[in-house]
Amino acid sequence: MKQSDSNKELANQAFELAASGTEQKYLLRLYIAGSTPQSNRAVANIKVICEEHLKGLYELEVIDLYEKPYLAAGEQIIAAPTLIKQLPLPLRRIIGDMSDTDRVLVGLDLRKANQK
Amino acid sequence: MKETKEQIQSIALEKSPTGIKGLDEITFGGLPKGRPTLVCGNAGCGKTLFAMEFLVRGALQYNEPGVFLAFEETIEELATNVASLGFDLNELIAQKKLFIDHVHIERSEIEVTGEYDLEGLFIRLNYAIESVGAKRVVLDTIESLFSGLSNSNLLRAELRRLFRWLKDKGVTAIITGESGDKTFTRQGLEEYVSDCVIVLDHRISEQSSTRRLRVAKYRGSIHGTNEFPFLIDETGFSVLPITSLGLDYHVSSERISSGIPRLDTMLGGKGYFRGSSILVSGTAGSGKSSSAASFAVAACERGEKVLYFALEESPNQIMRNMLSIGIDLEFWVKKGLLLFHSIRPTFCGLEMHLANMFRAVKDFSPKSVILDPINSFIIGTNEMEAKLMMIRLIDYLKLHQITGLLTSLTSLQSATEQTDLGVSSLIDTWLLLRDIEIGGERNRGLYILKSRGMKHSNQIREFLLTDHGVELMDVYVGPEGVLTGNARSAQESKESALKLYSKLEVQRKQLEMERKRKAMLAQIELIKLEFEKDEAEALKIIDTEQARALRLAEDREEMGRNRQADAPNKESIETQ
Numbered sequence: 001m002k003q004s005d006s007n008k009e010l011a012n013q014a015f016e017l018a019a020s021g022t023e024q025k026y027l028l029r030l031y032i033a034g035s036t037p038q039s040n041r042a043v044a045n046i047k048v049i050c051e052e053h054l055k056g057l058y059e060l061e062v063i064d065l066y067e068k069p070y071l072a073a074g075e076q077i078i079a080a081p082t083l084i085k086q087l088p089l090p091l092r093r094i095i096g097d098m099s100d101t102d103r104v105l106v107g108l109d110l111r112k113a114n115q116k
Numbered sequence: 117m118k119e120t121k122e123q124i125q126s127i128a129l130e131k132s133p134t135g136i137k138g139l140d141e142i143t144f145g146g147l148p149k150g151r152p153t154l155v156c157g158n159a160g161c162g163k164t165l166f167a168m169e170f171l172v173r174g175a176l177q178y179n180e181p182g183v184f185l186a187f188e189e190t191i192e193e194l195a196t197n198v199a200s201l202g203f204d205l206n207e208l209i210a211q212k213k214l215f216i217d218h219v220h221i222e223r224s225e226i227e228v229t230g231e232y233d234l235e236g237l238f239i240r241l242n243y244a245i246e247s248v249g250a251k252r253v254v255l256d257t258i259e260s261l262f263s264g265l266s267n268s269n270l271l272r273a274e275l276r277r278l279f280r281w282l283k284d285k286g287v288t289a290i291i292t293g294e295s296g297d298k299t300f301t302r303q304g305l306e307e308y309v310s311d312c313v314i315v316l317d318h319r320i321s322e323q324s325s326t327r328r329l330r331v332a333k334y335r336g337s338i339h340g341t342n343e344f345p346f347l348i349d350e351t352g353f354s355v356l357p358i359t360s361l362g363l364d365y366h367v368s369s370e371r372i373s374s375g376i377p378r379l380d381t382m383l384g385g386k387g388y389f390r391g392s393s394i395l396v397s398g399t400a401g402s403g404k405s406s407s408a409a410s411f412a413v414a415a416c417e418r419g420e421k422v423l424y425f426a427l428e429e430s431p432n433q434i435m436r437n438m439l440s441i442g443i444d445l446e447f448w449v450k451k452g453l454l455l456f457h458s459i460r461p462t463f464c465g466l467e468m469h470l471a472n473m474f475r476a477v478k479d480f481s482p483k484s485v486i487l488d489p490i491n492s493f494i495i496g497t498n499e500m501e502a503k504l505m506m507i508r509l510i511d512y513l514k515l516h517q518i519t520g521l522l523t524s525l526t527s528l529q530s531a532t533e534q535t536d537l538g539v540s541s542l543i544d545t546w547l548l549l550r551d552i553e554i555g556g557e558r559n560r561g562l563y564i565l566k567s568r569g570m571k572h573s574n575q576i577r578e579f580l581l582t583d584h585g586v587e588l589m590d591v592y593v594g595p596e597g598v599l600t601g602n603a604r605s606a607q608e609s610k611e612s613a614l615k616l617y618s619k620l621e622v623q624r625k626q627l628e629m630e631r632k633r634k635a636m637l638a639q640i641e642l643i644k645l646e647f648e649k650d651e652a653e654a655l656k657i658i659d660t661e662q663a664r665a666l667r668l669a670e671d672r673e674e675m676g677r678n679r680q681a682d683a684p685n686k687e688s689i690e691t692q
Contacts, residue, residue: 072237073217092226093225093227094229
């Protein structure tokens with residue numbers, strides 16, 4: 001139920017964004033499993049990266065799977081932490097503590113894999 | 117002492133019954149409770165179905181809800197796939213007896229950016245387990261993770277943690293894995309899941325497929341170690357643990373007729389033992405099917421059910437052919453006592469045949485089973501498998517006190533005794549039908565090669581197919597050997613002529629004796645008469661003489677008196 005609701009919500013947001021015609025907005029969700037050092041690193045890292053590269057263009061939601069375990073199945077999450085780039089398409093899953101900034105940027109389509 | 121025994125029992129491995137037919141017998145109770153079991157095998161060997169049946173049976177029969185974590189198929193696909201086994205997954209999901217979670221991993225979507233773990237999967241699984249209160253968990257196939265995520269060292273560590281976690285959760289788990297080249301699974305999962313390993317196999321030989329199951333490892337428990345054939349059909353999985361049976365089945369001393377009266381006489385006067393296995397072997401056209409049909413009819417007449425596995429002819433053909441020798445099988449088929457089961461040996465693998473036969477026997481529960489002929493199962497070079505199959509079949513029949521009559525076609529070239537799939541050692545009564553060629557004729561002969569536990573005739577009988585069934589005739593064993601057919605008839609008429617002749621001779625002798633006796637009696641009569649005549653004459657003379665002597669004495673006395681003489685003394689008279 002909650003799963004489909006959130007999907008609908010996302011779809012609406014995507015529609016609004018596309019309709020507004022403004023610059024592509026990034027919709028990011030970071031799923032973590034408890035506040036482990038790994039989780040904390042991931043949150044800190046992604047915040048830095050977003051502020052640096054997507055200032056004002058992103059929405060980041062941090063979700064603790066322990067609090068909402070039902071989301072794990074719906075979002076097809078197996079690894080933690082997992083950052084899901086819901087928008088812009090294509091959907092991407094960026095897993096790990098986000099310490100490899102280059103790979104995070106590749107995952108966010110901000111940099112091509114072969115680019116410097 | 118008692119206490120320690122109880123203690124030992126209480127710490128002994130608890131088992132979780134799978135509900136899969138036969139598997140619980142091989143494993144003596146099921147899979148290790150609260151521990152993970154590895155089920156591995158090639159693609160298409162039935163791993164997923166095995167795992168799903170474990171969950172469904174657990175939910176339905178043992179009230180243990182289950183979680184299915186599917187890495188390869190979606191819920192809809194799974195539901196469709198197992199619907200053919202009669203499982204309604206959607207119903208079970210609705211009843212909260214089953215939870216299916218499809219884990220989708222798309223490598224192209226994933227970017228790895230540093231340290232991570234599989235806590236997400238743990239959370240998912242935990243959520244699934246708790247939402248239905250699962251006691252059973254299936255991970256199918258967890259190795260898919262390796263294709264989705266590249267860091268295999270990390271995956272291994274996480275899998276180890278996962279299996280540990282499953283154990284701590286106390287769920288009985290099945291982890292499936294594809295077979296590797298040298299290891300049970302491609303990723304060596306057996307390193308982590310080492311409590312119980314079940315290997316499924318699907319192999320093709322001589323164009324027939326055979327599925328087999330083997331319990332490769334079962335820590336803390338005894339288990340059958342052989343490869344057991346198994347089947348997947350509309351009732352699900354079934355493993356055939358027949359060879360695990362001991363030889364301690366109950367034996368009956370009841371005797372049943374063979375359907376051929378003279379054969380019963382040859383078999384100690386009473387026929388076969390109930391529950392024994394009988395082999396009728398012979399060359400083509402020697403009357404194997406006819407003797408089988410006679411046996412079937414005899415059983416039906418006793419009101420017992422007979423299951424006839426026809427491997428070469430169609431039931432209609434058999435019924436028509438047997439009618440020609442006066443055996444009406446159709447009557448019993450209509451009565452429901454005789455059931456034909458036609459099998460094309462090439463139709464499927466031996467194991468499938470075996471399982472089908474077991475099921476047919478189970479469904480019909482006959483007292484006797486006929487298999488005609490067993491050689492048909494040998495296709496190509498599978499003699500060994502066919503033999504094993506027959507052993508299992510015979511064992512099964514014996515265990516269930518079912519009399520089994522098997523026929524076997526022997527080729528003319530091979531030695532008579534070296535036949536029959538090498539099952540002769542399992543056979544209790546072995547009849548051999550053979551052709552006897554004498555005087556330009558081919559006739560049928562029958563003898564009992566062996567019959568355990570009873571006195572039996574060692575003689576050859578001629579086997580006749582008459583208008584009213586099978587008959588056995590004496591054969592003549594003379595200087596020229598065994599006589600059958602016309603030679604026997606000729607010998608018979610010769611002998612009956614001889615008999616007639618000697619009968620007349622006896623009559624003649626008897627008459628002569630009578631005549632002689634009469635003559636003797638007549639002579640005796642004559643002598644007697646002569647003697648009587650002589651005797652009468654002699655008596656007459658004696659009387660006359662006595663009378664004369666008396667007269668003389670009287671005269672002398674008279675004379676004396678006349679002379680007045682003294683009376684003479686009597687003595688002087690008598691001396692005269």
